[in-house]
Amino acid sequence: MCTVCGCPTENEKKPESETSAGVKPLVYDITAPGQEKGRLIQIERDILSKNDKIARSNSEAFAEAGSVAINLMSSPGSGKTTLLVETLKALRGRFPTLVIEGDQHTSNDADRIRETGAPAIQINTGKVCHLDAQMIADALDEMPVETGSVVFIENVGNLLCPASFDLGESARVVLVSVTEGEDKPLKYPEMFATADLVLVTKSDLLPHLDFDVEALSENIGKICPGVEIIRTSTKSVDGLSDWLSWISAFGIRQSQAAE
Amino acid sequence: MHEMAIMNSVRDLVEDEAREKHFSVVKSITLVVGPFSCVDPHALRFSFDAVSRASILEGSKLVVEQPAGKAQCFDCEAIVDVLSRDQDCPLCSSSRLLMVEGDELAIKNLEVL
Numbered sequence: 001m002c003t004v005c006g007c008p009t010e011n012e013k014k015p016e017s018e019t020s021a022g023v024k025p026l027v028y029d030i031t032a033p034g035q036e037k038g039r040l041i042q043i044e045r046d047i048l049s050k051n052d053k054i055a056r057s058n059s060e061a062f063a064e065a066g067s068v069a070i071n072l073m074s075s076p077g078s079g080k081t082t083l084l085v086e087t088l089k090a091l092r093g094r095f096p097t098l099v100i101e102g103d104q105h106t107s108n109d110a111d112r113i114r115e116t117g118a119p120a121i122q123i124n125t126g127k128v129c130h131l132d133a134q135m136i137a138d139a140l141d142e143m144p145v146e147t148g149s150v151v152f153i154e155n156v157g158n159l160l161c162p163a164s165f166d167l168g169e170s171a172r173v174v175l176v177s178v179t180e181g182e183d184k185p186l187k188y189p190e191m192f193a194t195a196d197l198v199l200v201t202k203s204d205l206l207p208h209l210d211f212d213v214e215a216l217s218e219n220i221g222k223i224c225p226g227v228e229i230i231r232t233s234t235k236s237v238d239g240l241s242d243w244l245s246w247i248s249a250f251g252i253r254q255s256q257a258a259e
Numbered sequence: 260m261h262e263m264a265i266m267n268s269v270r271d272l273v274e275d276e277a278r279e280k281h282f283s284v285v286k287s288i289t290l291v292v293g294p295f296s297c298v299d300p301h302a303l304r305f306s307f308d309a310v311s312r313a314s315i316l317e318g319s320k321l322v323v324e325q326p327a328g329k330a331q332c333f334d335c336e337a338i339v340d341v342l343s344r345d346q347d348c349p350l351c352s353s354s355r356l357l358m359v360e361g362d363e364l365a366i367k368n369l370e371v372l
Contacts, residue, residue: 038286038372043276047268047290047364130261161261164297164364189344190297193358223344225333225355 051165054133058140058168065145068254069153070247071167073191074175075184076157079201079234081109083175083243084152086234088116090244095251096149100139102131102156109154119143130161133168150247159188170254171196178202182215185223192223197230197246204233262298265364266306270314272366277315282371287320293363294328294342328361 046052062069072080081101088097099120101110110122121139123131136153145151153169155162174195176184179202185192192198198220200213217229230246233239273285292298300323307321327340332348333355339348341361347354 038284038370041276041280041282041369041371043272043366043368045272045276045366047265047272047366050268050271128261128264130264132264160297164261164265186345190295193295193344222354225357 048164048166051133054137055166055168058133058136059170060168061140062145062151062168062170063258065147065149066255066258067145067147067149067151068170068247068251069151069168070250071153071155071162071169071172072175073155073159073162073172074157074177074201075159075180075188078157078175078177078180080154080157080175081112082234083199083201083232083240084154085112085116086240087152087243087247088113088118090237090240091150091247092117096146098143098145098149098151100131100136100151100153102135102154104129104156125156129156129158130165131155131167132165136167150251159184159191163190163194171250173197173199175199175201176216178205178209178211178213182212183219185216185219189223192220192227195224195227196250197228198224199243200229200231202233203231204235204239262302262306263310265298266303266310269307269366270310270316273369274315276369277371280371282369283315284372285316285319285369286372287322287370288316289322289324289367289369291324291326291363291365291367293326293361295344295358295361296364298364300325324367326361326363328358330356330358330361332356 072084074080084099091097097118099113099118101113101120101122102125103109103122104125107122110120113120121143123135123139125131131153153167172195174191176198178200200216220227220229230242232243269290273288277283292300292303303323304321311317311319327342329338330341331338332351332353334353335348335351337348337350338359339350341356341358344358346356348356
């Protein structure tokens with residue numbers, strides 16, 4: 001098995017006919033035949049119920065502070081940290097901010113964030129490939145949320161696993177850069193399916209590339225019909241204006257909903 | 260390796276149930292894994308083998324049920340069975356399908372002694 005994300009290698013994979021949905025259940029029987037039959041207990045419990053419970057309490061903590069929490073997710077190298085640095089500079093003096101940084105190793109990203117003057121907490125996930133609700137709860141214990149602030153959670157760069165874990169965030173924002181493929185949403189649909197906003201980053205590079213933004217938008221629409229898509233570039237002030245307006249409008253909608 | 264984290268949650272939930280419902284042996288455990296749950300059944304099995312050792316799940320049989328998902332078509336409004344997110348509507352061929360079911364990730368039942 002792949003040691004990075006646990007995906008099965010080619011020879012571990014079963015033939016497609018055995019794995020596709022709607023077919024007979026996969027049974028891994030490691031018990032000896034003829035053993036005593038036990039009683040059956042119906043459980044119907046969501047496996048992530050513990051995570052979801054902590055996520056709800058995180059969400060309440062954000063709401064009580066009148067703040068919004070934005071979970072930024074993308075593959076590694078899509079420009080999450082660079083976008084955050086420029087966003088924080090632009091928001092300085094307008095809203096209090098807090099950044100929760102998730103990376104497997106190093107505090108490089110939190111260091112870059114702190115240089116902007118914004119407070120940042122670095123979570124090192126070690127061998128884990130995603131942030132979960134407990135990690136966010138621990139971070140909030142360390143540094144409580146200031147009233148009316150915008151909290152940015154920079155998830156581990158990974159288009160697979162972070163999608164499964166509710167952190168109690170107010171919005172999920174997925175980044176895809178124009179140096180990636182237009183078919184990223186089709187290759188990694190779970191990530192795009194739950195997005196509240198998709199940011200197409202590094203758009204200043206478009207003149208140098210054969211990237212088809214329309215095709216990307218179409219693919220995003222297939223996975224998450226109706227989701228808003230905004231192009232960004234950190235190389236100019238203009239490149240961020242739609243994203244900054246989205247944050248303000250989202251914050252206003254959230255506070256109106258709370259009243 | 261998020262299947263490992265998920266299997267740890269399964270073990271914790273089963274241990275809670277064991278305390279509540281007074282059992283000490285789990286003969287089999289049935290999980291329901293929807294097609295949009297982001298979980299790979301084979302990676303789950305690998306994690307199960309690792310996580311179950313020296314726990315209440317050691318020696319138990321893992322059954323993974325994989326039901327089909329359901330989606331509503333934005334255009335013909337029908338609710339249809341789907342297996343993947345990039346599928347078109349089987350009735351009107353529209354690509355605008357909104358998934359409404361299929362992200363299940365649950366423990367369905369336990370056979371215990």
